[in-house]
Amino acid sequence: MSGASDVPGARGPGDPREAIFEVVVTQLTYEADAVVSVRLERPDGAPLPAWEPGAHVDLLLPVGITRQYSLIESPPDFSSYTIAVLQQPNSRGGSEYVHVFLRPGQRVALGAPRNHFALDPAPHYLFLGGGIGITPLLSMVRAAALRRARWSLHYGGRSVRSMAFAQELVAAHGDAVRLWPADERGPLPLGELLRERADDTLLYCCGPAPLLSAVQEQAERAGWPREAIHFERFAPTVHAHGPDLPVTVVARRSGVEVLVEEDESLLDGLARAGVSMASSCRAGVCGACQATVLDGVPDHRDDVLTPAQREAGDVMMPCVSRARGERIVLDV
Ligand code: FES
Structure with a gap:
């Protein structure tokens, strides 16, 4: 889950299955307009649980708000986690708290990493990110590069100033990364990007709901098999389902x-x-x-x-x- 869903909710009390870790904020860095990254470590310096690309954690804020954020970075010894938080204009409190009140030295709680957006093995990946939806893709492109897979990342945003980690991505991966700031180049050219698919390609996409809907529509139209398409959503979609019965x-x-x-x-x-x-x-x-x-x-x-x-x-x-x-x- 990227940047954050502002889906309301909180971990239930007495949760028997998931560990909660107390962590301390050790660094806050402004990455782009309205995007701050937060580094978190255990107070005693002990390692945090290992995680795989695509994983996210629950951040339990002192005001009783829980939000999910994608993990974007850890050192090899997992002595810290880094997440990135977009200040949502219509924040229900989570992103606003992080931007306005969270400071280095402050302690918060974290849930254990979960991963429902795992990077399956493949020789070829197409990554599509929109806005703060870049966050789960950061660890994925690093993993894809390490695996020596062929991959490309197309990253769309309102403007370069709003696109966190854009310059780092280009510096690290060169032509494999294409930036699509809408004010200069228009929206992601989905029709073109999804028109042709090699049989060995997996698509991973994260971003706002309209982008995901457009990707799904274009991919289906172009004949991508459902199992080749992986989405990470910020917010629930409406599903056709049976009646609500007891x-x-x-x-x-x-x-x-x-x-x-x-x-x-x-x-x-x-x-x-x-x-x-x-x-x-x-x-x-x-x-x-x-x-x-x-x-x-x-x-x-x-x-x-x-x-x-x-x-x-x-x-x-x-x-x-x-x-x-x-x-x-x-x-x-
Ligand atoms: S609590 Fe059920 S999917 Fe999040």
Whole structure:
């Protein structure tokens, strides 16, 4: 998840499955208009958990706000994490807090890294980033270069001044990086970029919703297979799904069965019955609440699972997804 989704939500209390780390802000750097990077370290200097390109963390701010940010950098010993935060004009508090109040020396909490935007092995990648959506792609292009894959990154933004890390990318990777500041060159030429696909190419895209919709449309029109396209979304999309009906949810490991009403999420219904699960965005975009399905068919409404995972129906996001049928059994 890049820059940040301002999706409201907070990790539930008593979260049994995810570690929380106290970290201290050791550096703030202005990277572009309204974009600040934040370096975080453990107070005792101990290493943080390892992560792979595409991973994000929950940042738990002292004002009770939780936001997800892509990890953009760590030294080899994982003694720090770096994230980048765009100050959203319509901030619901998270990005504004980071820009206005967060200062070096301040302590905050972090969740463990999660990754639902992993870089699958491939000989060839096409990376498309829009605005702060560049953040998860930063570690991906480094990994692609290290793997000696062929790759190109097309990075769009309002203007060069607003495009964080643009000059560093060009300096490090030369012609593999193409910048598309809209005020000078117009929008990303998606029709041209997606027109032809080599069979071995994977597409990774992160940015605002209109960009992702346009990429999806163009890629489908050009015949890209669904499994070759990977999106990281800031905010939930609207999915076609079945009706909201009451469903009986069995939490097999907890030995609990609860009838979840049509206007209640499965996650909330389980919490009401005393089953505490990890959660963060509560909007189907972060993957924190992922649960294994033991029986029943999920009605997926999230933006995390791949088409293949949705079809398999082995896991689901109970913060938004429901069931096709009257009963579903989860391994929680
Ligand atoms: S809490 Fe984020 S996907 Fe469910």
